[in-house]
Amino acid sequence: MSVPIKKLPPNAKGQVRYRFVVDVGAHPSTGKRRQVTRTFGTLREAKGEYAHITHRRYEAAAVPFDGRTLDEWLDEWLARKAEDLEESTVYSYTVTLARLRGMLGHIRLQDLAEDDVEEWMKWALREGRVRGGKAGTGLGVASVEMSLARLKEALDRAVARRLVEVNVAREVKVPRNHRKAERRTKTVNPPWNLQEVRAFVDAVKNDRLYAAFLLSLMGLRPAEICGMRWADVDLDRATLTVHRTRTLMGNKVVVEKDTKSLAGERRLPLPDLVGAALADFKATQVIEKLAAGERYEDNEYVLVDRLGRALNGRQLRERAYRVMAESSLRRVRLYDARASCFTYLANKGVPDHLLARWAGHTDVRTTKRC
The missing domain is CATH 1.10.150.130 (Tyrosine recombinase, N-terminal domain)
Structure with a gap:
């Protein structure tokens, strides 16, 4: 049986093409005949596709009728x-x-x-x-x-x-x-450089969420910060355990769950600067709890408002963006600025091996090149 493939005249570029029109069966609802047209640059490609379509057509006849949309x-x-x-x-x-x-x-x-x-x-x-x-x-x-x-x-x-x-x-x-x-x-917005990180840190030093901003700059995702409880923070041993996330779904529903993978679960060393910020934040919450009395929601989350209500990632980002606007800083994701943040912390005396753990590097030299 011959394959009805037509050789077309050369186009403006001198290219020869091959085209065929083939039945693909009747429309299941109307019974109307259906055809498709295909064009290829080589006869071999055209023959292969013609055989594929006709094979599909014959096989499709074996599929039982199904009315679902x-x-x-x-x-x-x-x-x-x-x-x-x-x-x-x-x-x-x-x-x-x-x-x-x-x-x-x-x-x-x-x-x-x-x-x-x-x-x-x-x-x-x-x-x-x-x-x-x-x-x-x-x-x-x-x-x-x-x-x-x-x-x-x-x-x-x-x-x-x-x-x-x-x-x-x-x-x-x-x-x-x-x-x-x-x-x-597409506009590419580069992360902050060292000077911009320094300016942001100076702007938030007296902000209630200073500790959370530092954690964001060092690479923790908003969902990880929001899912963290004080039980995950060991200020005496200067460690922080990440194993839960708290995500805002559709700007309405909060979902708390384990990290996606074992790689997401990690224990990280706390630099003195960050540990001190967390200690101050914990002390602030004690004062706020006493002031709020029965109105305070004691849920043990790290990131809460003045009444102990857990904050979500959108609220954290909005607060950060507000600080950026007030400080005339470029609007960026804090997570993306972590390389410059590590340089900032290194200049503050944080040891390279601690920064390497946060960066997920096994070789300290890799972190120093960031």
Whole structure:
């Protein structure tokens, strides 16, 4: 049987291309005939894709009819996934998939086509933002790729369960030109240098959250600081144990859990400067507890407000950004400034081997090169 591949005349660049049009079966709901057109630079590629499509078409006939929509399948798939995922990860999956449900969710799972997914991707890159920025503007490449990754994962499972024959999202990718364009326009905000770290530390020396800011500068994540209890701080032995995180999910729900991995659990030595700041903070909380009386919430978290109520990462960041604005400092993530902070602490007399532990380096020389 001959393969209906047509050789096209050379284009403006003198390139010869090969094209075919092939039936991909009738539409399951309407019975309307469906065709796809593919063009390739070599005859070999065209033949390979033609064989792949026709093989898929014949196999698809063996898949039983299923009426569920993509929305319904995503709900079912996510419910199964949730049994083996952290609550915050399930939330992330939910938000990521929500980006494509509005345009694709109503489509019957077996009717979903590669063109549908391609069209969603183009729309998302062009005007798909509904939160986290100006509505109606394009989503970033990373956000679109994350949604595609989750969709591909869900459709892989649908293939495994014989609900659909192929994963129609498998070959959908953000165009390289779009990636390059985003990189060219993306503003890179470098972390603070030593002088900026020094200016920030001077600005917060009398701030109630001075100790928390120092821990952030040294590389603890906001969720790790928020999850820390005084039982994790040994001021006599000058050590700090990190083994819990406390995360704000969707700016509404607080989730407390163990660190993601064993590598995240660590005991760190406290430099004298940081230990003294924590000791002062603990003494301050004793005074605040006496002043508040019965209104005080004694929950043993390190990072609390004047009534003992645990603070979250958003509140910590907002306070830090407020100090930056008041001090005319560039707005950065404190975590990103840790290399300059280590230099600052080294100049304050903190031994290199203590800083190496915080940096996660086994060789002190590596830390000194930062």
